[in-house]
Every structure is written in structure tokens, then in C-alpha cells.
Amino acid sequence: MSEARLDVRKTYKLLINGAFPRSESGRSYEVTSAKGAFLANVAQGSRKDLRDAVTAARGAQVKWWNSTAYNRGQVIYRLAEMAESRRDELAEHVALCEGVNARTSQKTVSASIDRMVWYAGWTDKIAQVLGGTNPVAGPFFNFSIPVPSGVVGVVCVQESSLEGFVDAVLAPLCVGNTVVALASERRPTPAVLLGEMTSSSDFPAGVLNIVTGPSDELASVLASHEDVDGLDLSGVTSVDADGLAALGASSIKRVYRPHEMESDSSLRRLRAFVETSTVWHTIGQ
């Protein structure tokens, strides 16, 4: 009789600047399935990890924005391709984390992948929708274009481990921001898996950084970090969000808080972290 094969388990790490480090603190925390079974020891990101992630995001931002919108669309679409090819693995984690059955988790994965495709298509359209030329009363060519706010810190929703993550992260990315995401604290593994897929999706290092760990503590670090330009507070309770938004005020951050009635087709998320830049140029012979 042969022994049952012992499976090789994965270490769930952070994604910072294109690399997958364990937390610099060396710490991890135990993540269990919705039913309470041990799932993994996930890296417990520290303040310093977060700082490194912001530095990476800042370093990558100009290059990401200066790549073409077409290229950003290709990169995000490539992520959808990767996700599709590893959908069973994603579905398994969604099912474990969220405590849903296989059918529901497959549906969630499908919706998430479709959402990626939706965002992939937005990269080279948003400028035409949010920008345009302005008919000023004078001999000037005047146009407005949406440009990214810069580095966006995202506190991802706690419940929706994959779909919520995809929405929160891809909206700012698709308009040219770079992102530091705090994955769902209790349900981080789908986000970590997706992070792994970015390494085979032509994502430049630093464009998407994912930190796992205690949301409360890390969110306040993100909110007070002055080199973070925008803050998505979807993943914190309303009361906590008030305090974090106030912290963000010290460097006049753009703050996104979900709207009670927001629909999937709303552009509110896409508008949340873009700035309108208006250029005037004289017209003359």
C-alpha cells in the first residue's frame, strides 16, 4: 500500500514592488475558512511593509501613467486571461473564505473576471468620456484630460474577497494610478492569488502592491501617509471611515466612500481618483 501523497502547501506572501516578500516583521497570522478550518498562515504586513509598498507605488506611477492607455488595457485584460485559466483555484478559495458553495463561488469568479474585462476596456475610453475640448472665448486651444491622482491606498471590503477586491483595485489602476491595497483581513487569499497572477500579466513592478494583515492598524498608516494621494475606504465601517478620512485630510487626500445606491455601471469609482488637467495653448499664425 502506498502512502497518501502529502500535498505541498503554499506560503501566502505580500506583493510589494513586483516581489513576494514575507513581512519584514517576520510575523504571520492564521486565516481560517468560513467554517473555522485552518487555511493558511498569511504574512502579517507591518507599517514598514506598507511604507515600502507606498514607495514602490510612487516609483512606478509615472511610468504606468506614461505607458499608453492601450497598453494598460492589454495588461488588465491579460490579468483576466490569467484568472480565467486559474479560475478553479480562485473559486476554491472564494468558497472557502466566503463559505459559499461551489456554484456560487464559480459565479463570483465569473463576475470578477468579467469585471476585469470591463475595466480593461475602460483604459482608453475614460479620457474621452471625462475629458474634452472647452470652447473658451478667445484664441486658445483648450482641452481637459483626466489624469491619475497618483498613489491610491485601498482598504478592500472585508466580505467580498475577490469581486470587491477587483473593483476597488482595478478602478484606480485603469485610469493610471498605482495602488497599495489592504486585502480583506479575514479573507485575503483570493486577493493574494490574484496578486500572484499579476506577475504573469505584464504588470510592471510596483503598480499593484498588496499587503495582508490587520486592517484597522494598517488602514490608519495608509490614511496618514502623506505620499498617498487617494484613499478608498470601502473596507472599513462607517465610524472607522470618519476617523480615517480625517487623517487623510492632513495631506488633502481624495477620499472615496461607497455610495448607498451605487450601481455596477456607475463611473463614480473611476472618477474618484482622477484629476482634471486643463491645458491652454495660444492659437495664432
Place this chain on the structure above:
Amino acid sequence: MVPTIESEAQLRALLTSLSGVDAVGAEARVAKLSTRSIKKSTKLAAIEMAISMVDLTTLEGADTPGRVTSLCTKAMRPDPRDLTVPSVAAVCVYPDLVAHARSVLGSSPVAVASVATSFPSGRASLQVKLMDVREALSAGADEIDMVIDRGAFLSGRIGQVFDEVVAVKEACGDAHLKVILETGELVTYDNVRRASWIAMLGGADFIKTSTGKVTVNATLPVALVMLEAVRDFAETAGPTVGVKVAGGIRTTKDAIRYLVLVNETVGSTWLTPNLFRFGASSLLNDLLMQRLKQQRGAYVRADEFSVD
């Protein structure tokens, strides 16, 4: 000092080194200066200054000795009842009427200016143009208003434009040379700036906007660009060159706008007939009318002044 231009390539290099003109900025600048409010004693001083800067002009096919006589009389004593009114700077006529003008003006300080070089088109050989100049001079002209070859300029033969200015300057001897750029045909401010420099490098004593014979004549922005050119030329390259604006300047309001432009672009050094002129005819009567209005404090009839 003025750099000696030895080749077209050298001239071209110099012209390309000049800064471009942003049309919107130049026009915005004159629009702003046009809002200057010139009142009371400033206005009176400006009017008298403008009178002294007029080149009283008649350049018609129908010009006759009689008309030139009447013009010269007016030039010497613009307002016969008030001898404190300055005489104008010059009368400006075609070469064949120079001798007559000279004889009417006699020893008055009013100069005789003559257009020459196949005015207004300039479409003739250099020999013909030089002959034109020499005839005007020998008839007693003090100042020659030449036209540049706009065709040559626009087709890039800037060496030819330059050489003609040099040749005419040489023919002029001590006579003052005004070089007409015909800015309405050069169209762009960049061209105006470059043509100004060609004229100045070639030896112009004045650069002049227009013949008065094309659709677009003197404009404030063109004058601005030319004033900037004479200022920069005086600062970096050589002598102080004058500016003459001509064509379409009919009212005191227009004239004062030009004077403000001179005042705030190149400063008071240029506020003399030696360095700034108006080529005009009907302007003079409006200046006289406005002067009288300033003095009387009430509007006056146009018929107060002679129709010449």
C-alpha cells in the same frame, strides 16, 4: 556694432536666432495698452507730439503741383491761426513732385520725403529702383521711403532683399532711408520681425509698416513687433532706428494709442519725430480738431480746418 553681413547663410542664421512672436500674446499686450486713459495735459502734449510726427502724405495717380502746394502749406503751418502748433515732420510725395514740394517748402524745417524703388509694388529691376531713388534725391528729397521686395522675402531670397536695402542706402548717401516692409503682405509677426532686422542690418534709418496701398496697413501689434525690433537692435547690434506707421491711421485716438505703445515699449527716447512718424493725411485735421477741443473744452466743427 552692426554685424557685417557677408553671406545669405549668415543672415539666415541671424534671423533664425531671433525669438518667435506669439500672436495672441502680442495682440493681448496692445489690447491692454489700448485701455490707457490719456487725459488733460497729457492728451494735449500727445496731440502736439503726434502733429510733429506726421509725414503728411499724398500718393495718388491724380496728384498735381496744386495739390502738393496745398499740402506743403498745411505742413508748415497746420493751424494758421495758432502758430504754437508745431509743423509736421515731412511731406511725402512721388519722386516727380519732389522738386515742386521742395520749392514750396523753401527753408522751412519740414522735410521732403519721397517714395521710391517702384513704389508701391517694388516689382522692377534694381537699376530701375536705384534710378528712381537718384531722381528723387537730385530733385531735393531729404528722405527716401523704399519698399522691400516682398516676393523675394516670401520665397526665401532674403539675401536679395538685404542687398537691395544696402544698395539703396548707398544711393541715399546722407538722405534718411525709410524701409517699407509692407507688413500686410508679410502676414505673420515672425516675418515682420525678420524683415525688420533685414532692413536694419541693411542700413535703414527707419523701418516703416506699409505703403498704404494694400488691404492691411499699420496695426498696433505690427507696430509693437517693429518697436521691439528697433529696441533690441539698438541694445545689441547697432544704431537707433526709427519706426514709421502708415496707412489707416485717421483719428487722434489711434495716434495716441501708438504713442502709448512707443512710450511703454521702447520708452521716451523714441518719442521724437527723429525716431517715430505717422504716415497719414486725414489724421492731421483730427489732431487739430481734438487739440482745439482740449483747449476750448467743447467739441468743434470739422470745418474749422482746411480740407486739403
Place this chain on the structure above:
Amino acid sequence: MSDRPLANSQLGSLEYDPAPESAAIAKLKPSYGLFIDGQFSEAESDAQFATVNPANEEALSMVAQASALDVDRAVVSARRAYDKVWSKTTGAQRSKYLFRIARLIQERSRELAVVETLDNGKPIRESRDVDIPLAAAHFFYYAGWADKLDHAGFGVNPKPLGVAGQIIPWNFPLLMAAWKLAPALAAGNTCVLKPAETTPLSALVLAEILEQAELPPGVVNIVTGDGSTGAALVEHPDVDKIAFTGSTEVGRMIQQRTAASHKHLTLELGGKGANIVFDDAPIDEMIEGIIDGIFFNQGHVCCAGSRLLVQESVADEVLRRLVRRVEQLRVGDPLDKNTDVGAINSAAQLLRIRELTDFGESEGATRYTSSCELPQKGYWFAPTVFADVSQSHRIAREEIFGPVLSVLTFRTPEEAVAKANNTNYGLACGVWSEKGSRTLWVAERLRAGVIWANTYNRFDPTSPFGGMRESGFGREGGRHGLEAYLNV
């Protein structure tokens, strides 16, 4: 040439006689109340303060100091007007009210220009040719949006926010009121406007205009007062939206205070705009642009081009021409039609400018100050240029908000962009070059909400204006300006 001298060669310069606009045109009243619920009324406490002409330190009028109680009256009135009237008024009807207001501003433009110049100290040429016409244009522009909101790109039937509290600065008093009120009303909100403490008068004349336009009572309420009035408005629980233009310091405080509320917020804050000059710039227009960039409105402009970044190869030439031009600026009586630079708005502002410029000198920058004669009375500061400024000097980093320019140099386009972006602000920048491809390359990389290429300090109601980073968020002007007042 003959030896005859040219006639009258001795004639010389042109000194301009004073050409003052008459102060009487302002028809100022000895005192003004608060404009609440369509009527002028005294403050509950009867408290008043004097508003002063900064050009001669004389009191112009007494205005009411609104307390928290007065602010509450105004908000209650705005809420009632919103519920009962304005939210039921059709877009087409709102549109026509705004058109009326625009026309009335045009009709009373001369009066408004004089009021603005008296209260603010800015040259009459600017209030007459810039502030007032742009204020009218802003109402005209948004008037047309009121019945076309479905097409503004925010989905069908976008809803207003409710009651908007609007706090505006003293540098463009009427224009800022127009920037705030016009889009808010077009989108269907009612307003409580708080003018700046030192420049309340043109807003109070605007109140008269609103009466003449028969705008329903309470749709716009105007409460004058100091910072405490603004704070009361920010704190008021029944305000749905705060729009603030002013300093980054106060903006930060407002953002903190509204973080834990349902209030929507837009901020238009400070700046330290870089005006970048390349060696191929159209030099004469560029010099004018630099002058407009920093001396327009005495430099009391959040988007002022207060840092001049010049390519090193032309720095000496640019500085020489610039200093010559600064000498020509006509500084003095703001009511004189030929004045280029007027009075500093307040003693407090003058003090700040002096402090920072003294610091500039002690940091080792080379100072050029216009030799213009300054009036004895009033708050005045001669146009000043600092050369040899380093990126680390305070005068290169802090907003001076006065007629003071800091000149720095760069070597390559990349360095120019890096230096221009090396600030926490991000409001406006200028680029001067005749090379289109490079201008666009630079524009693409500048972190600024507004970029002027071969021009500076241009404004238009169709053109979105606003900042990035610590210059604030939200846009005013254009379709974009509606977003700040719609629940989308």
C-alpha cells in the same frame, strides 16, 4: 541729406495725468445687513465691523458680523427654499433666473467694478476688464446648463445635493461668488454664501441684484463675518455641501471637520505655480506672461506663476528684460485707469509678504524691487523679483500671495518638470516654448490642474479650474464644475 534739422526733435516723454474712476459710482451705503430669506436684516447680536479701503485705510461701510445663530437662520431659510421652492422649480426656470442675474451684472458692471476696486484694492482696469465680465460670463454659462443636466455626463436626472455652504476668498470677491453660486443654482441647490471678511461689499451688491432678478427668497443667502462665521457654516448639521476657496491651512481644517459628516466637499486651495521658460520661448510675450503671472491682482492669485523656472542658457537675458519691465509697472491708486498694480488687500497680508521677503533676503537670494513710489497711506508692496533662488529657499516653497517672484534655473526639460513638481501644491503651471512637441511633453508631466502654454492667468467659464494634491480637489468651470453640486 540736407543739413536741415528734423522738426521739433526736442519733444520728449509722455507722463500720464491721473485718470481716476469716480468712487461715487459705487453708491455704497453706510451699512449693510445680512441677506437672509430674501431680505437684509441685522445680525442677531447687532454686531458690525468696518470694511476698509486698503488703498487708503479709510472705512467704506459697516457690515454685519454673522454669528452661529445668524448662520442657522440662513441655513434654515436655504433648506426651506430648497424643500418648498427650488427643488420644484424646473431646470428651464432656474436657467432663466441665472440668465437674468448675468444680465443684471452686466448692467451694473461699472458700479460693481468700482465697488470691487474700493473694497479689494485691485486696479480698476482688472475689476472692469476681468473680474466683472467673467462673473457675468459664469452666470451665462451655467444658466444654459440648468435645463440640460441630463446631458452633462452624470446619468439621467442627476439630483442636487441640497443646501450648499460656500466660503470664498478676498482676492476675486465677486468672481468667486459667481464661481460658487452659478453652478450650485444651475444644479438645483440652494446656497449660503460667506464672503471674505475684508471684501464683503460686491457680494452685498450681488444680493441687491438677486432681489432685482426676483430670485425666490432663501435660494441664496449671504452672511458676512469673520472666520467664526465660516466655521459655523462648516459645522452646521443641515448643510449638505461645503465649497471652500482659500488657504490650504484652512482647507485642511475643513476637510478634517467634515470628514465625519455626510457633507460633500470641494476645496480650491493654495499654489506655488511654476512658470517654465525654455530658450526658444517667444521672448517678448513671455516677459508679459511672467508679469501677468505674478503681478496680476498684486499676486493675490492662488494660481499665480510665483516660481519662474528659466532655462539656464537664457536666464541672464530673461532676468534683464524682466527687471526692466517690472520698473515700468505703474503702481498706485487702484481707481486710476492706468494703474497696473494696486494695493495689498490687508495689513495682515502685507505683514506676511514682508516676513517672507525678508526671509528671502536673509536666505541669500538677490532682490530687485521696483523703484516705484508708494502712497503714504494704505497697504502697499512694491513689485519684487528674487533672483538666485534655490529650490530649498522658503520663497521657492511657500505661497507668498503677493507681488513677489522667485527666479530659479534649470538645464533640461526633465529637470524643469522635476523642479516644477517638487511641491506639495498642484494648481497651475506655465510653459513657454515655440516647440509644440516639447510643450505637450512637459504639460503631460506637470502635476497641475491648469497648464497655460504661451499664456498665463487666463480664465473662462467653460474651462475647468482646480488643483491636485494640496491645492485641493473638485473643479470649477465647465461641465466638470457641475459634479461638485450633483449627487453623482
